[in-house]
């Protein structure tokens with residue numbers, strides 16, 4: 001519910017936490033039976049959107065996804081667990097962190113596959129941007145992620161500005 005001034009009340013980070021589980025099938029893999037990187041990126045996008053929807057109670061579009069290192073291979077028959085949560089809200093945008101684990105259900109072991117940070121922008125059904133309620137970090141780990149999100153936003157903003165300047169100078173030559 002909105003406050004009288006139109007602002008939305010803050011919500012704890014824990015309320016956005018989401019988990020998505022996928023079983024890797026042959027159609028998700030290359031001819032050697034290893035999970036396709038593009039398929040994993042698609043799942044990361046969906047898992048991230050779950051947390052963004054839960055927090056904002058709105059439609060969202062993906063504005064960006066940071067670079068991803070795939071730490072261990074994932075094979076057909078493995079279970080992939082994608083855990084997501086809000087890291088920080090700015091105005092209309094929010095950063096979501098997604099942690100990817102692979103579980104071997106025979107041995108019961110889990111390994112970290114990747115971590116990704118995505119920025120989603122809240123929009124209404126006509127695609128107009130919406131203000132998002134602030135998020136409250138609760139634990140020490142939440143606070144570390146909250147601070148990190150601001151650093152990443154500043155770094156990616158300067159990188160976008162640098163690329164835009166390079167595009168406009170190459171268009172003039």
Ligand SMILES: CC(C)(COP(=O)(O)OP(=O)(O)OC[C@H]1O[C@@H](n2cnc3c(N)ncnc32)[C@H](O)[C@@H]1OP(=O)(O)O)[C@@H](O)C(=O)NCCC(=O)NCCS
Pocket residue numbers: 061062063064089090091092093094119121129156160
């Ligand atoms: C992302 C999008 C909504 C930004 O809208 P815009 O009017 O160009 O951008 P604005 O400069 O007003 O920025 C709006 C917010 O998005 C953030 N943003 C914009 N581009 C961004 C990017 N590349 N990475 C991270 N954040 C970004 C801004 O910082 C701003 O955040 P704030 O409101 O919390 O301060 C718009 O570019 C868009 O619709 N892109 C396509 C999205 C899409 O189709 N995604 C699926 C990929 S196929």
